[in-house]
Amino acid sequence: FFFKQKTAYEIPKRDWSSDVCSSDLQQMVTEAEILRQQMGWCDDDTKFILGDKEISETETRYSPPSETTHSVAQWLHTIGDLAEWQQVLKVYDRPGFEPHAFGVLTALGAPLMKFTHYKGAFINLINSESGTGKTTILRVINSFYGHPTELLSKESDTLAHKLFRLGVLNTLPFTADELTNMKPDAISTLLYSISQGMGPGRMQSQMNAERKNDTTWSTMGIGSSNASMVETLATFKTAAAGEVMRLLEYRINANGLLDKQEAYDLFELKLNKNYGMAGIAYLQWVVANPNQTKKLLNDIQKFIDEKCNFSNKDRYWSAVIACNITGAIIAK
Secondary structure (H helix, E strand, O other): OHHHOOOOOOOOOOOOOOHHHHHHHHHHHOOOOOOEOOOEEEOOOOEEEEOOEEEOOOOEEEOOEOOOOHHHHOOOOOEOOHHHHHHHHHHHHOOOOHHHHHHHOHHHHHHHHHHHOOOEEEEEEEOOOOOOOHHHHHHHHHHOOOOOOOOOEOOOOOHHHHHHHHHHHOOOOEEEOOOOOOOHHHHHHHHHHHHHOEOOOOEOOOOOOEOOOOOEOOEEEEEEEOOOHHHHHHOOOOOOHHHHOOEEEEEOOOOOOOOHHHHHHHHHHHHHHOEOHHHHHHHHHHHHOHHHHHHHHHHHHHHHHHHHOOOHHHHHHHHHHHHHHHHHHHHO
């Protein structure tokens, strides 16, 4: 257009230091911020999204939450002091708390599940009595990365909501409290979905085509229940081996090693005022040392398979145990 004009046209010089052009200058010198649709591993497992943070090998930078992740990202933040939070965690280092401690280690094992090449598995903590510490374990798991309670899936949440939350968390641990009243068919769907790493597919309403399914994950879920999921599944179908092998279920008994006042001071007062720091420190090391992490995980899984005489049908149990123990070694 300019060259067709009979008179010369001079492009005006721009003053990049002026306020008028500051937005243009920012676009030229600042890396674009990506609105992520999920937490966890991204960019070929070179970065990890945690709330509004993008953790890479060299830095931790701001990552703006998207409309999809905002409801979860707002609770993935830090508050208080790491040393104070560690006082809570040290309870599980006492003799008699080993079953509780293994459950808590799911916080560290879940982000490693992707390295096993399995999409996921589920742990269920069972006891018909209250006060055994089942829900507290779930809250402590959440406290590695953010708010102990707000990240917890509730009994009233629908199955669709649970699967959506799984997709947002992606490779962060999924915690679900009070699964006792879940219907057998919902339990079956949940267990299969977790191990398949994808929510149910849906069709578009206006045409004969699939909707894009972004609800994917590779993680571990852990829940609490008053009754055995295995027994509940048995009332639904005679052959439930497929679901059962995706489920690691064990009993959490009250051990009487923690009095009421100490439990209140630690798990109500201290935990709710100190959380979110440990997960950042842990993920920074894992992101910066992927090869060392994968080798350690592989060696531990081989050791466990040999000692437990695990076969291929036990592969999910093997992966869960190996991830939790590997995470514990790295964190220590």
